Amino acid sequence: MMLRALILGLLLIVAPALSLSAIPIPITSGQVASALSSEEAMVLPSQIKLLSSPTSRRPNPELRLVSLEPWRPGLLKARIECRDHSECLPFFVGVKAGTIEGFTLAKALTQRPLKAERNDVRHDPVVLRIGAEATLLLESGRIRITVPVICLANGSIGQTIRVTTRDHKQTYQAEVVSAALLRGKV
16 A cells, blocks of 8 residues: 555656656647737737647747748748747748738838848859869960869859869869859969
């Protein structure tokens, strides 16, 4: 009888700790709405469409809005993650666009861009690819030498890349002038 009481007591102490870490707890649209509202987007739970079944290791995780962008007509796509990355995986939700208390989600997008800046960087098109053959124009004063070369890196116009001679005995730093021409110095 005493042993049975001891085992029951241990189970009552250990079971809650085990259940919190072992059983995933669903993240609700209400939790997502409150996370978006804390980011000045003012969203109701009825406007949230969970695109997956996100879960957390503990109840009421602290969620953070990573990005908010147009997705489909009348819908925005929001990327959400837990502030503590060990609590949950990042997930996406659909947000029905609408007006709440005179505040629109489109207005939130224009007032404060939430998209990561790395996506706003404009990349020039690559005109020379690794392994492409081109002509290197070497200039020094009045001397001009042309050398057939092979590109060792991708390059856009104006970018400096490494190139090598066809026999791979010499390498040069050259500026990309066009899709077939590079410029370097002797």
